[in-house]
Amino acid sequence: MAEFTIARAAEFEGQEVALRGWLYNLRESGKIRFPIFRDGTGLMQAVVTKADASEELWSRVGALTQESSVIARGTVRREPRAPGGYELVLRDLEVVQTVPEDDPYPISLKEHGVDFLLRHRHLWVRSPRQAALLRLRHEVCRAAREFLDSQGFIETPAPILTPAACEGTTTLFGLDYFDLGRAYLTQSGQLYIEATAAALGKVYCFGPPFRAEKSKTRRHLTEFWMLEPELAYATLDDLMELAEGLVAHMVASVLERCRRELETLERDPRKLEALQRPFYRLSYDEALKLLQQKGSQLPWGEDLGGANETLLSEHFDKPVIIHRYPAKAKAFYMEPDPERPELALCMDMLAPEGFGEIVGGSQRVSSYELLRQRLREHELPEEVFSWYLDLRKYGSVPHGGFGLGIERTVAWLAGVPHIREAIPFPRMLYRIYP
C-alpha cells in the first residue's frame, strides 16, 4: 500500500491510515476534540469524541501541546465540514515526543514580527505558508533543470572557492587558503562555465554565489542561488529567447504542480496564467523614452536603477526584457554591439508587478585583444585572468549566458515582497543566525 500523506488523503478515503506528523492546533468543544495535524504535505483535521474513544485516547488528545510529534491512526472520511474536505476519525494516537507545557512552542498561530520569526527561522519553516514557499521553490528549481536538460544542456558546477573576483566592482568574502594566500567565495560561476561551454557547447551551473555588498534591501541576500546557463555560438537574441522560454516553463510548471501552494500563499493564479509568451522586449533607448514619458529625468548612459526598474516592471503585465544598455554602465566582459559600440550586447529581465530584475546576462567579449584592454581599464590583475584570456586565444567564438536569481523568481511567483522568505535560511547583512 502507498504511504499515506495528507496531500493525497482523498486517495485513502475509507482506509485505515497512519499519519506521521505534528500537532498544528487543537480545538475542543466539550465532549468532542479536533486535533489538527500537519505532516509536511499539508494540514488535516482529526476528530475524536468522548463517547466513542477510550478513556486513554481521549485524555491523550486533550493533553497534546502544539508541535508535539505524533503518529495518529484512524480512518479517512469525507467530511465537508473539515478543512480540505477529509478528516481522520482517530482510533489511536502514539505520542513520539511531547512539547513541554512549561516551555511551549514559541510560534503561536497569531501575528508575529519579522525579527522574531527570523530568529526562529528553524521553526518558522514549519508554518504552512513558509512550507508552501519552500515547496514552490523546489518546483521552480526542478522545472528549470527539466527545461535546460531537455534542451541538451550539461550541468557543470563552477567552483565556490576562487582566486579572484569575477567582476572587479563588487566586494567579496575572503578567507585564508593554506599557503596560497587569499581566496574568495565566488560571486558568479560565469567565467568558469564560459570554459565548460567551449568544451560542451551548452552548459549551466546552479549554486550559491556570495556577495559581500552591504545591501539591505528586499531583493538582496549575501548568499543566494543563481542558475547560470552559458552557450557557445550564441547571440544576444538566442539568450533572450532562452531566458523567455526558461521563465515561461517555470511559470507553467508552478501552475501545473503548485496549485495548493499558491492557494496557501493567497497568490492569484490568474496573475501567473496571464504570463504567456511572448514577453515584452525593449531596447535601453526605448525603455528610456518610456521612462521619460512617465516623468523620469534619467540621462542617457546611466543604469536604470531600482526605482526606474520598478516603474517599468509595474507598467507591464508580463516580464519585460531590456537589452543593449550603454556599455559604460555594464561589466567588463560584455561584448559591444558591432553596430553601436557604445552599447553592450546585454539584457535584463524584469518581473512584473514591481518585482524587478530576475535575470541579467550578456554576450561575452570574444576578442582576445579587447578583453585584455577591458581588464586593464578595470584595473584587474591580468595574471589571475590568464586562463580566462586563453578562452579567447584557443578557438574563441561568440558566446554568452545569463544568471537567473532563484529567490527573486520564487518571491515574484509566490507574491511575497521580500526574498528572505524564498530561501530556508537567509543570509543577510545583519543576520547569520540560525
Place this chain on the structure above:
RNA sequence: UGGGGCGGGGUGCGUCUGGUAGCACGUCGGACUGUUAAUCCGAAAGGUCCAGGUUCGAAUCCUGGCGCCCCAGCCA
C-alpha cells in the same frame, strides 16, 4: 555607504499633553458533542534594550551605544 523609523510580559501593540504598566493573542484552569487562527468564564506572567543626562518624578524628553526594520546605491 547615505536617509528615515522602531525597541515594554512568550508574541503583537495602545499609552497624543512625563505622575512608579494597559490591551489583545498565546499559555494554564474551568464550561461546551461539529469546531474552522472556535466561543465564554477565570488565573499566572513584565518594571519598560544598555549607559548617561534633564526633572520633585522618565517606558514617555535629550545624548551616546547596541539590536532590528524600511528606503536609496550595488546587483541575481
